Amino acid sequence: xxxxxxxxxxxxxxxxxxxxxxxxxxxxxxxxxxxxxxxxxxxxxxxxxxxxxxxxxxxxxxxxxxxxxxxxxxxxxxxxxxxxxxxxxxxxxxxxxxxxxxxxxxxxxxxxxxxxxxxxxxxxxxxxxxxxxxxxxxxxxxxxxxxxxxxxxxxxxxxxxxxxxxxxxxxxxxxxxxxxxxxxxxxxxxxxxxxxxxxxxxxxxxxxxxxxxxxxxxxxxxxxxxxxxxxxxxxxxxxxxxxxxxxxxxxxxxxxxx
Amino acid sequence: xxxxxxxxxxxxxxxxxxxxxxxxxxxxxxxxxxxxxxxxxxxxxxxxxxxxxxxxxxxxxxxxxxxxxxxxxxxxxxxxxxxxxxxxxxxxxxxxxxxxxxxxxxxxxxxxxxxxxxxxxxxxxxxxxxxxxxxxxxxxxxxxxxxxxxxxxxxxxxxxxxxxxxxxxxxxxxxxxxxxxxxxxxxxxxxxxxxxxxxxxxxxxxxxxxxxxxxxxxxxxxxxxxxxxxxxxxxxxxxxxxxxxxxx
Numbered sequence: 078x079x080x081x082x083x084x085x086x087x088x089x090x091x092x093x094x095x096x097x098x099x100x101x102x103x104x105x106x107x108x109x110x111x112x113x114x115x116x117x118x119x120x121x122x123x124x125x126x127x128x129x130x131x132x133x134x135x136x137x138x139x140x141x142x143x144x145x146x147x148x149x150x151x152x153x154x155x156x157x158x159x160x161x162x163x164x165x166x167x168x169x170x171x172x173x174x175x176x177x178x179x180x181x182x183x184x185x186x187x188x189x190x191x192x193x194x195x196x197x198x199x200x201x202x203x204x205x206x207x208x209x210x211x212x213x214x215x216x217x218x219x220x221x222x223x224x225x226x227x228x229x230x231x232x233x234x235x236x237x238x239x240x241x242x243x244x245x246x247x248x249x250x251x252x253x254x255x256x257x258x259x260x261x262x263x264x265x266x267x268x269x270x271x272x273x274x275x276x277x278x279x280x281x282x283x284x285x286x287x288x289x290x291x292x293x294x295x296x297x298x299x300x301x302x303x304x305x306x307x308x309x310x311x312x313x314x315x316x317x318x319x320x321x322x323x324x325x326x327x328x329x330x331x332x333x334x335x
Numbered sequence: 336x337x338x339x340x341x342x343x344x345x346x347x348x349x350x351x352x353x354x355x356x357x358x359x360x361x362x363x364x365x366x367x368x369x370x371x372x373x374x375x376x377x378x379x380x381x382x383x384x385x386x387x388x389x390x391x392x393x394x395x396x397x398x399x400x401x402x403x404x405x406x407x408x409x410x411x412x413x414x415x416x417x418x419x420x421x422x423x424x425x426x427x428x429x430x431x432x433x434x435x436x437x438x439x440x441x442x443x444x445x446x447x448x449x450x451x452x453x454x455x456x457x458x459x460x461x462x463x464x465x466x467x468x469x470x471x472x473x474x475x476x477x478x479x480x481x482x483x484x485x486x487x488x489x490x491x492x493x494x495x496x497x498x499x500x501x502x503x504x505x506x507x508x509x510x511x512x513x514x515x516x517x518x519x520x521x522x523x524x525x526x527x528x529x530x531x532x533x534x535x536x537x538x539x540x541x542x543x544x545x546x547x548x549x550x551x552x553x554x555x556x557x558x559x560x561x562x563x564x565x566x567x568x569x570x571x572x573x574x575x576x577x578x579x580x581x582x583x
Binding site: 229233241244247248271321324325328331 | 449451452515516517518519520522523524526527530533534537538541542544548552578
């Protein structure tokens, strides 16, 4: 896998990190960097996450603060906060917290508590915007949406699995399941590297990032302010350009080498 | 279905048992080995696992239910009669299908091929044959029994009932001629201008969904699907022919 930089680093210190600076400004370089946390920084999920994963584990297993925030009616409230060992992952016991569908959640992990009582007053306005919520945000689809997706998948029972998976990824992205869509595409790209499949997979990846960007651009302003959403959008745009450039390159290569 | 990325195993969608193109994870290999050794129980397992979905596949591709059931049975019997033909990563064509164009089972020419992909490549071959024979039979029947005034009307009606004539669709022809790489480039090129056309083309030509299924799946009127398919197909063919000319 080509991911080289933890997304936390990417978002927190864009000006200090050469890699990150390139990632944000140059679409061609954007392709080799990507999110490394699960759940992704901006995605719908079919079911509540069972585990949080992050890449900035560092060398030691020091204690870090994990925060989980819920965004509802234009306000952000902390629903879980606790210290965890910095092992790069944390299993979520179902009893720990009950996620509600159709609400946005954000999560972050860091050496300090990023949030304090000020932002927990329901207004959301006193949030210190200089501190980004580093790991990202997600929302859980309701049962109706989830069952609709299951029905959608049932259409794909025949034919070439690679193409089925590519089509499923595209349809998942339309239903805002960006994480599933991207991981599915990456898996296809890893397992089937025939040129024709590669060009189609790259194209679908470009479309997934475009859907993601369009959805993020329509996000509630206050929520967008809580996250560094403008940086996410920049990154999504670069990823789309990167995959599009690969498609053009592959098509041109085909034309010239034949 | 599950897959791994960045050393993270994520469960995404239930209902499909295999990982994308990963023969190592093929859950049917064990059963197939038992079939090879003559185990009737393994045959029953494979039959139960695939017969119904094969019937669904044939029905979705414009086959009547009785015929779909026959074709599904024939497909599985083909596998049982020649269990050694499937070799996972490097398969060969079943003996009775050896007269087919290799492109017709293009999905099975993969370096990595699951049993399911192999099975459906046989199913696809049987489907094409069946459609072709049905069409010829119906035309012969029409010529004999509808030579009167209404013959042309009835023929036109039949043409409308069979809008996806696999014999005359130039894209299917290209796919059958094993031009898959060029067709993929053409599809991506269409996608760079129109996502909607890309989507219906992918679902129809690469995932074997009918117009009706695409319409249901995308919640789009069938006329719109037809129109997108037609325009997209023209653009793909233009791209293909321009590419061919450019290559000289």
